[in-house]
Amino acid sequence: MRKFIAGLVMGTALATAPLMAQAETPKNALVMAFAIDDIITLDPAQIFEFSGAEYAGNTYDRLIGFDNDDVSKIYGVIAESWDVSEDGKTFTFKIRDGIEFASGNDLTAEDAAFSLQRVILLDQSPAFILGQFGFTADNVKEKIYATDDSTLVMEVDQPYAPSFVLYCLTAGVGAVVDKEEVLAHEVDGDLGHEWLKTNYAGSGPFKLNKWTAGESLSLTANEDYWDGAPAMKRVIIQSVKEAAAQQLLLEKGDIDIARNLEADQLASISGNDDIKLLSKGKGALWYLGLSQKNEYLSNPKVREALKYLVDYKGISETILAGRSQIHQAFLPEGFLGAYNENPYSLDIEKAKSLLAEAGYPDGFSVTMDTRNTTSIMAMAQSIQATWAQVGINLEIIPGDGKQTLTKYRARQHDIYIGRWGPDYQDPHTNASTFAWNPDNSDDAAAKPLAWRNSWDAGDLTAKTDAATLERDDAKRAAMYVDLQKDVLENGPFVIMFQETEIASMRGNVNNFVLGPSFDNNYYRYVTKD
């Protein structure tokens, strides 16, 4: 009995005693809650996930970068300057002097050449971003090379638009890794890939301290960073999946920034004066993919009707609550050539007459594969309710993310509600998936979104290819506007929203930078009052 009483007392004491006073986070450290469980690798030649890209953006330097507020301004990072040859096929970069890797090795043109070659040789998911310029494992060492310590030469196979080539180099695959360090950990000719998956060999403003998959990621400042050491000496990111838990941590002051708050949390912190919001339009688009294998959806009138059957305003304002803006063309706002008009709005009568013209005055039944997260389900339900008004019976098939995606990729869906994020900052990234489909057969070699929806893009495929070779940026932009208008009118996509990222921060956090993609979210300018 005595033992039980002791246990009881202990248990109660443990459960009720105020155990420690809460303190603010230290002034020279940035603490974030962020769902980083999508990180599967830390090797910049393989990283293709959102939070992985953010890691690389803060720890590795690239040859060039772009201004977050005006992406048409491309500036040098590791490359001080560059030249494009008359024929447009040779790019020569002058590498900045005096940059050191975290290992203490000097960064030279040889490191830059090795890093780009390595992307092609390893051939991981993002390798095509460079590979599309004609580099292969066989020729890359002849096409990308250093002539001396400060000169890097890159020879592409066609006279591409210079903006296309340069934008691709601003992507994660343009990160420069420490050749000596990486090769020191090479196993069986893997170019240090296995090692770099969980380690670090860069020159960026922060270096990796420790990554524990699915739990946390911590960085320390690079005190010798060539462009000025960051004020934050440590950055700690804790993986917190649950948005409500992130909100509590933030309101309590245990963290400085919460990255994944949803509509409910954003509404409930709006009255808290200690918290401020930072938002930035991202490149990701929310859209419906309409399979052309479905007899109803392959009817152009039906496709057009469905574009009038989304409550764009309602979903944007209530369900996505500040985390999106209405955007209907396939190039997100901010991209070269983006078409920012939104011709469609909710119009039941118009949709009814279009359906009648199509021969379905009483509607039809169709299914939609829907990822079972709160906001996606809510969007699907709003669409379901709207469609019911014209007699279309929409059956929502909920599933986990990878499950719905597997079905979509196998072309087994009727409708898929999804999100598409651009791979790099050039318009070709989205054009080559929404408006390009060279082979619509089941065993095609390339499977862009147009293919997934079994849509034969016709002459748009050739027009998309042509746009990559237009060297005049103004003309090139106009070509993309035409492509977007065509897809808006005829395509099997109901593009609805462009995502806005919102970071919720304590009031004393300044200069946290959100860019148009995750690899331009920067921690190096952050200061705390």
Place this chain on the structure above:
Amino acid sequence: MSAVKRNKRDGRNRARFASGPTATVLRLVFSLAITFFGLLLVTFLIGRVLPIDPVLAAVGDRAPQAVYDRVREEMGLNLPLWQQFFIYISNVLQGNFGQSVLTSNPVLDDIKRVFPATLELATLATIIGVSLGIPAGVFAAINKGKWPDHVVRVIGLAGHSIPIFWLGLMGLLVFYMKLDWVAGPGRLDSFYVDFIEPTTGLMLIDTLIEGDMDLFWNAVSHIVLPASILAYFSLAYIARMTRSFMLEQLSQEYILTARVKGISEHRIIWRHALGNVMVPLVTVIALSYANLLEGSVLTEIIFAWPGLGLYITNSLLNADMNAVLGGTIVVGAVFIGVNMLSDVLYRLLDPRARR
């Protein structure tokens, strides 16, 4: 998991009839091997039947088809199913459980990391659950039909019907946000997450090993709430079972005899009746402990607690089969281990089994 238990019990029964210690051990090993093999086979088949493409976890949605095809081949997914399973089993026999696609780590390293988090939480929850649940059950039994009985029953009912998700968030809101009695989600304050090098992986012990009392108390303040919430659920179950076992014992003739002999009521309840109740109760506690050791996914999500439940669920949703199979083996081993432990305790507690 009941299949494991049954299999294991079969093994034990057979072992009892065997002659000689060597045969017993052999039979035990054999039955364990069969159990694990069956477990792996079923998990493997379920994993492959899932409509989830395992290559997606490795290359992402945006990889070109050529990369996708190459990785698919590297993962051995182009081989017939039986061959894939055969390769996996022969690797396991050599002690190689493969690599997790999601974490780029060997599966065993991952499990060494996530299992202690769950173990720590489940153990503390069980200790709290037992130390409050048994007295509550006894108390209810001796006051059968009166208000203390009703109170315990209502608490028990609530423990079974309130969703843990809600309870966890409410707990955080009240005890963390409003009252400031405990710390928030995570095993340590976010700022400290990379301070501790795991030795045992048990935060309460590792912080002591490092001799950092601030961190120790920080870890305590983080584990109290999730452990209490998990404890509530096992408490409810343990109290209910204790009550019914006690009622059964208290109506037995030996209790009447004891009362006639004039033994104090206190001694009758806590020594005589509870002594006998402990025997079946050990099985109840063991089962509830084993359930907690599987990892409670929802609790782990709300409290950002990187444990086994979250690991296996996440792996399964990505069809990361090496990780799922590795996790399944651990869960199976835990069930078998806890069962064996409860057998041993059973023998110690039950005078008849000692003979």
